[in-house]
Amino acid sequence: MLSRPSTYAIRALTYLAMQPPGKLSGSREIADHEQIPNSYVCKILLELRRKRLLRSYKGIGGGYELALPADKINLLMVVRSMEGELALTECILQDQQCSARGQCSLHDSWAELRNQLLHFLETQTVADLARTKKTRLGELPGGRSQGPRDQIDQMNHLSINCRT
Amino acid sequence: MLSRPSTYAIRALTYLAMQPPGKLSGSREIADHEQIPNSYVCKILLELRRKRLLRSYKGIGGGYELALPADKINLLMVVRSMEGELALTECILQDQQCSARGQCSLHDSWAELRNQLLHFLETQTVADLARTKKTRLGELPGGRSQGPRDQIDQMNHLSINCRT
DNA sequence: TGACTAAAGGATAAGAAAGTCCTTTAAGCG
């Protein structure tokens, strides 16, 4: 449905949106939490920086942070950043003739569905995702405080870089 | 949105649905009309035959025809024939954790959209597509009768086979 | 300044999807 890079981008941005303001997160940290290959997440973060959705800082203590308030980043922006214009615009049957002349009966119904999908992506923001994710994490058995995962995270606070 | 094979399959079936009952169409004929590489359409037609959506006959005068009435073949059947279970079932973010625990806020809205899409595919039949296409062809400037395309078609009535 | 850290970015590899080619099988026709 969405391309891999798009979904990775959304997840990375959501992760950043969950961090306290001012905190920077390294690529490794994001990759580990979101289970995305690190070298691949680097590439995606770079692209998101170019599209001005996040800022990056090199060197010790460096990392990434959102360039906009999380509630100003909607999913359509992210997807467009990664895929350019969505492949949702044409005839669902990828029929040249049809696209040109509007020949197939799918067009009308499809156009409506497509608009709904675009609207869906446009209204959902990274802030929404972050909020829900936080809430649902809190509901997990054992709650949020000091799961085994968090302990490991603390141990891993040694910085590891993009190359590994 | 739909995979290439799915769209080709829908178009090939629609073409067959537009033919007079009892008429067989060769792969070449379908490929030419639908602008699909011939050797590739052969493969797709074979798959559709295996899924019992069409019948085929070898030898002189052979070709393909629908195995069911066109209005009994809906698009969901076709897409499933080509892609197996749709890649629409999971979390739109392809997040393992999320899929398991229902953690992301997209789930509910996405589930609704997904159902609409499935419903859309399920209600549209190959017969519908064929009907609309015929109608719209009729509306074209010059009408249906004897466009240049048709004349070429007649000339091409020499049979050419799958190997070319 | 030099050692270290982390992002930037290009080159390349691995895998899947799309498309081609060629041989085989089966049917019709003289």
Next chain:
DNA sequence: CGCTTAAAGGACTTTCTTATCCTTTAGTCA
């Protein structure tokens, strides 16, 4: 039967997506 036609089907190539690797650049800190 032997020739022709057309689908069946496997092997292969191409292309695109996804992912990795490695070098470079730009910071921090002692």
